[in-house]
Every structure is written in C-alpha cells, then in structure tokens.
Amino acid sequence: MxxxxxxxxxxxxxxxxxxxxxxxxVGFYAGVATFLPLAIGPEPERxxxxxxxxxxxALALASLLSxxxxxxxxxxxxxxxxxxxxxxxxxxxCLIKCVGQWLATxxxxxxxxxxxxxxLGASPSLAPMIFACALMGGIAFSFMGGIGAALSLGARRGGxxxxxxxxxxxxxxxxxxGGALDAFANGLPWTSGFAFLGAYAASAVALxxxxxxxxxxxxxx
Amino acid sequence: MSWAPAFLSNPERFMAFSRWAAPMFGVxxxxxxxxxxxxxxxxxxxxxxxxxxxxxxIHVPAAQMSMFAYLCLAIASFLALIFRHTLADxxxxxxxxxxxxxxxxxxxxxxxxxxxxxGTWWEWDxxxxxxxxxxxxxxxxxxxxxxxxxxxxxxxxxxxxxxVGSINLPIIHFSVEWWNSIHxxxxxxxKDGPSxxxxxxxxxxxxxxxxxxxxxxxxxxxxxxxxxxxRAEAAALRVARG
Numbered sequence: 430m431x432x433x434x435x436x437x438x439x440x441x442x443x444x445x446x447x448x449x450x451x452x453x454x455v456g457f458y459a460g461v462a463t464f465l466p467l468a469i470g471p472e473p474e475r476x477x478x479x480x481x482x483x484x485x486x487a488l489a490l491a492s493l494l495s496x497x498x499x500x501x502x503x504x505x506x507x508x509x510x511x512x513x514x515x516x517x518x519x520x521x522x523c524l525i526k527c528v529g530q531w532l533a534t535x536x537x538x539x540x541x542x543x544x545x546x547x548x549l550g551a552s553p554s555l556a557p558m559i560f561a562c563a564l565m566g567g568i569a570f571s572f573m574g575g576i577g578a579a580l581s582l583g584a585r586r587g588g589x590x591x592x593x594x595x596x597x598x599x600x601x602x603x604x605x606x607g608g609a610l611d612a613f614a615n616g617l618p619w620t621s622g623f624a625f626l627g628a629y630a631a632s633a634v635a636l637x638x639x640x641x642x643x644x645x646x647x648x649x650x
Numbered sequence: 651m652s653w654a655p656a657f658l659s660n661p662e663r664f665m666a667f668s669r670w671a672a673p674m675f676g677v678x679x680x681x682x683x684x685x686x687x688x689x690x691x692x693x694x695x696x697x698x699x700x701x702x703x704x705x706x707x708i709h710v711p712a713a714q715m716s717m718f719a720y721l722c723l724a725i726a727s728f729l730a731l732i733f734r735h736t737l738a739d740x741x742x743x744x745x746x747x748x749x750x751x752x753x754x755x756x757x758x759x760x761x762x763x764x765x766x767x768x769g770t771w772w773e774w775d776x777x778x779x780x781x782x783x784x785x786x787x788x789x790x791x792x793x794x795x796x797x798x799x800x801x802x803x804x805x806x807x808x809x810x811x812x813x814v815g816s817i818n819l820p821i822i823h824f825s826v827e828w829w830n831s832i833h834x835x836x837x838x839x840x841k842d843g844p845s846x847x848x849x850x851x852x853x854x855x856x857x858x859x860x861x862x863x864x865x866x867x868x869x870x871x872x873x874x875x876x877x878x879x880x881r882a883e884a885a886a887l888r889v890a891r892g
Contacts, residue, residue, distance in 0.1 A: 576814055580807045584797040593793050594811060597786040598818055601825040608829060625828070629821065640814050647806040 432517055433525065440529030443502070450495070451537035458491040458538055462545040473550050480551035481559060481610040484542050488563055489599050492570040495534050496595065497588035499526060499578040500641075504648060513649055523641035524634070527575045535567025551614070558613045562606045562626065569602040569630040572637035579644035601629050661737055661877060672870035679863035686856030693849045702766050707853055709759035711861035712752050716784060719749025719865060720819065723791070727812035730805065736880070737873070739805045742812060743795065744872025748865060750788035756781055776826040783822050787815045 444450060465483050466476055503509040512522050542563040543556035551559070577595035581587040609622030658664045690707035723745040729738035760778060761771050772778070791808055798804035846854075 580794060580811055581797070582807075583800065583803060584794065584807075585799070586797060590793060590797050593786075594790045597783050597790060597822070598814070600783050601818070601821050604825045604829045625825070636817065640810055643810050644807055647803055647810070650803070 432515075433521065436517065436522060436525050437528065440526050441532050444495070444499075444529040444533030450533050454491050454494050454534040455537055455541045457494050458487055458541055458545065461487040461490060462549060465549065477550035477552075480546050480549035481555060481614050482607050483549060484546035484551070484559060485562070485566075485603065485607050485610060487545065488538055488542050488566065489570060489603050491538055492534055492567060492574060493592050493595060495530065496574040496578045496591050499530055499575060500582055500645065500648075501578070501587060504582050504645075509645060510649055513645065519642040519645055520638040523575060523579070523645065524638040527571045527634075527637065527641075530575065531567050531571040535571050536564065539563035539567055555610070555614055558610060558619070562610055562623065565623075565626050565630050566602050566606045569626070569633045570599065572630070572633035573598040573602075576637055576640045576644065579641040579648070582644065582648035602626055605629060659735060659737060664737060665874065665877065668870040668874050672867050672874065675863045675867035675870065679860045679867055682856050682860035682863060686853045686860055689849075689853035689856065693853060702763055703850070705759055705763040706850075707857045709756060709763060710854060711858040712756035712759060713781060714858060715861045715865050716749060716753035716756050716781060718862070719745050719752055720784060720788070720816070722869070723749060724812050724816035727809035731809040731813070737877070739809070740873045740876040740880070741869070742809060743805070744869055744876055746788055746791050746795070748868050748872060750785060750792065752861070752865070753781060753785040753788060757785060776823075776829060779826045779829075780819075780823045783826070784819065787819070791815070 462484065465479075465487075469475060469479070500509065503512065513519050515522075539560055543559045546555060546559050547553055574591070574595050577591040577598070578587075580594055581590040584590050605622045605626040607622075609619045609626060612619035612622060658667060686707060690704055693704070695701055695703065723742050726738045726742035726745060729735055730742055757778070760781075764773055764778075765771050791811055794811055795804050795808045798807065
C-alpha cells in the first residue's frame with residue numbers, strides 16, 4: 430500500500446510541476462475563453478446562448494495540452510522501464526498516472542470552468558452543474574487522453590499525434606456533458622446526459638489502464 | 651469465415667490464393683457495378699426524392715463498407731495483436747486507407763444528397779456525425795502508423811488503437827444518436843423485408859455486392875503490396891549485410 434501511496438505522491442507532484450502544470454492548462458483555457466467573444470462578437474444574448482457549450486469545448490481542448498508529457502518524460506529518462514519492472518502492475522501505475530493528471534489539470538480546470546462560463550454570460554446558477562460536469566468529464570478526458578499519450582510514445586511529433594488520436598475518443602463525453610449542461614440551462618431533464626457522462630468516465634477508468642499498459646509495454650519492448 | 655484466416659495464415663498460400671482471387675473479385679465488382687448502375691439509372695424517379703434517389707446507389711453501399719472495413723480492421727488488428735501474425739498486421743494496414751476512402755465517399759455523396767433534400771451540404775445529424783468521427787478514427791490510425799519509425803512498434807500501437815476505437819465506435823454512435831438524428835432509418839435489411847420497391851432495392855443490392863467485391867479485391871491487392879514491400883525490405887537488408 431505504501432508503494433501505491435508513494436506512486437500517487439510521485440505522479441501528482443510530477444503532474445503539478447510538469448512544464449507549468451495546472452497553470453498552463455488554466456492559462457490556455459482562459460485564452461480560448463477570451464478568444465470566443467473576440468471571434469463571435471460581444472453581443473451578450475449571442476454569447477449567453479453558447480456560454481456553457483463553449484466553456485465545455487474549451488475544457489476538452491485544454492485537457493489535451495499536458496497529455497504529451499504524461500508518459501513521455503518517464504519514457505525518455507528511463508523511469509517508465511523501472512515502473513514496468515516494479516511489482517506494482519503497470520495497469521495500476523497507468524491508472525495512478527491518470528489520477529495524477531486529473532488532479533493536476535482536470536480539477537483546476539473544473540474550478541476555472543464555471544468562472545469562464547459566467548464571464549461568457551452563463552447564469553451563475555449554472556455554476557455548480559458546470560463544475561460537476563467538468564469534474565466528471567475531466568476523469569474521462571484524462572483516462573482517454575492517457576491512452577492517446579501512451580500510444581504515441583516513441584512517435585515523431587507525439588504531441589500533435591496524441592491530439593489526433595484522442596479527439597475522436599472525446600466525442601461521447603463532449604456530447605453527454607454538453608447535452609447535460611444545455612438541458613440544465615434550459616430547465617429540461619438533465620440527469621440522463623449526466624449519468625451517461627458518468628458511465629463513460631467509469632468505463633474509461635476501468636478499461637483505459639489496460640490499453641495504456643499494453644501501449645507502454647509495446648513502447649518499451 | 652472462420653476457416654479463412656487459418657487457411658490463409660500461411661503467406662505462401664495467401665500469395666497463391668490472392669494472385670487469382672484479387673483480379674477475380676475485381677472483375678466481379680466491375681460486372682456487378684455495371685449492372686447495378688444501369689438498373690439504378692434506368693429506375694424511375696422517386697416520388698419524393700426525384701432524381702437524387704440515384705445517389706443512394708453510390709452512397710448507401712459506401713456507408714455500409716465504411717463500417718465493414720472498420721470491422722475487418724479491428725478483427726485483423728486483434729489477430730495481429732494476439733498471435734503476432736505478420737499477415738494479419740498487413741491486412742490491418744491495408745484495410746485502413748481503403749476504409750477511409752469508402753468513408754470519405756459516403757460523406758461526400760451524402761453531402762451531395764443532403765443539399766437538394768435537406769437543403770444543406772452538411773447537417774449535424776447523428777448518423778452523419780458518427781460517420782465523420784469514424785473517418786477521424788481512420789485518420790488517427792493511419793497517422794499513428796505513419797509517425798513511428800519502428801514498424802513493429804507502430805503495428806502494435808496501431809492495433810491497440812484500432813481495438814480501442816472498435817469499443818468506442820458503438821458508444822460514439824449511441825452518443826450522437828442520443829444527441830440528434832434526422833437521418834432516414836434503415837430500409838434495406840429489415841425484418842419485414844425491404845421497405846422499398848424492387849426497382850430500387852435490386853440495384854442497391856447489386857451495388858452493395860459490387861462494393862463488397864471491390865473492397866475484397868482492393869484489400870487483397872493492398873495486402874499483397876504490403877507483403878512484397880516487406881520482402882523487398884528484408885532482401886535489401888540481406889544485401890546490405892552482405
């Protein structure tokens with residue numbers, strides 16, 4: 430158990446420190462949220478209509494940012510070889526890496542998401558819902574993203590490749606989360622979208638580490 | 651179908667089989683396509699869709715093949731991943747660009763049909779979107795394979811991606827259907843028989859078979875090419891080593 434505790438501490442610290450950690454993700458997120466009114470126009474009614482959805486899409490994009498370094502750093506300095514040799518199954522290690530990733534980017538982004546949505550004109554009463562969706566969606570994003578990051582180990586231009594691999598896999602959480610937010614904002618039943626988002630996140634947690642570990646073993650072979 | 655991989659898993663036997671099977675499927679595809687297109691273009695206009703109904707004969711089989719090719723890609727990837735079989739890997743590699751091409755054809759022809767019928771080139775509808783996402787998955791597969799120098803690692807990473815994608819595709823399909831759908835329901839393969847008259851479903855069926863044969867032929871050619879390329883590389887290595 431202490432081994433796993435040490436691993437969690439290591440991954441979270443690394444994820445926080447890794448190339449700026451949450452600051453870069455939140456900064457990127459704020460940048461995208463600023464761009465939207467500049468491109469779409471500052472009319473409040475137009476912005477208000479798209480605010481929750483725009484905040485949600487920007488969140489998915491921001492969570493792509495730090496994926497590149499998730500496995501690559503350990504792969505380059507040999508730490509991934511040691512982790513693969515350790516008695517902790519590589520699947521568990523990958524799971525912990527994703528949890529670290531989520532703590533370092535998903536959770537801070539979830540705090541930033543309601544602020545960005547309100548700044549874009551969403552009603553403040555939406556804030557708890559946006560926060561909950563972002564927290565839940567962040568789990569799905571970091572686990573699906575981890576698969577992309579592990580698969581592109583050893584590839585040329587790994588960062589861009591990760592995005593190309595991961596974006597189609599982000600479609601269901603983006604739809605479910607966006608649908609739940611939209612329904613909630615319009616006073617419609619929102620629980621089904623939110624439940625589907627949770628189900629997707631749960632299955633990503635269950636199945637993602639298997640794919641990530643297989644991809645890491647392949648890269649190390 | 652279960653005997654085919656076992657029988658063809660020997661590359662020599664595969665080469666001997668595909669040498670005549672690939673052109674044969676090609677000829678069958680050509681004949682079926684000529685018959686299907688002839689019947690399709692002589693069929694009467696649809697009372698609602700008018701002339702545009704003819705796009706269906708190109709579009710629907712392409713959409714079917716885009717899914718079928720992904721199924722082939724996933725099965726071949728699975729076999730390549732479990733048995734580490736070179737032929738299965740070559741089959742997966744060859745299926746991806748063909749599948750992407752069929753998907754692209756389905757998207758383009760669907761767009762041409764949507765312009766007069768729905769009034770837009772592109773409608774953010776459930777089925778269209780899930781085909782678009784499938785196209786993106788094909789692109790991701792091809793990009794992943796292309797961006798790794800070590801071919802064996804690329805092959806296994808791409809196989810994992812193909813399987814992750816095959817688990818995700820039904821979810822993606824469900825999610826976009828949940829999101830929005832105005833697309834026509836399925837009208838050819840239904841329990842109570844096709845919901846269209848024979849003048850339409852006969853050419854449609856011929857075209858579907860033509861596409862299937864064309865895919866078979868192109869796939870075999872693609873696998874053959876891939877095997878020849880690997881042989882040539884191995885031979886070049888042998889020469890270089892003296």
